[in-house]
Amino acid sequence: MxxxxxxxxxxxxxxxxxxxxxxxxxxxxxxxxTAVAPYSTRARPGAAVSTLVGWDELGPEIGPAYFTVETLPKRLAALTADPWEGFRDAAVPPKSDKTRAR
Incomplete structure (x- = not known):
């Protein structure tokens, strides 16, 4: 590609x-x-979950196993904004050879 x-x-x-x-x-x-989609459970002890985090949520304690199937529902319920807000608005499909300007 x-x-x-x-x-x-x-x-x-x-x-x-x-x-x-x-x-x-x-x-x-x-x-x-180990790349997985957001909200996917990783097949590891503790059942860590891949999730979107804001810059303001990051800290030294946040690591790849921080959010789990047990802790993530509480975090999502506490959010004041939708982490996916504006996601589709920002999408731009890749141009193919047929549509790309030469």
């Missing part, structure tokens, strides 16, 4: 090199990779 459409995709992990592009993270396509 990155070779065929370098103005749209990048396979380099460096944030500086992927600005405005979609990262094709081939490193997560292997056994043992």
């Amino acid at each position: 990155a070779a065929n459409a370098p103005d749209l995709f990048v396979a380099t992990i460096s944030k500086a090199k992927r600005k405005g592009k979609i990262l094709a993270d081939y490193l997560r396509n292997q056994r043992g990779a």
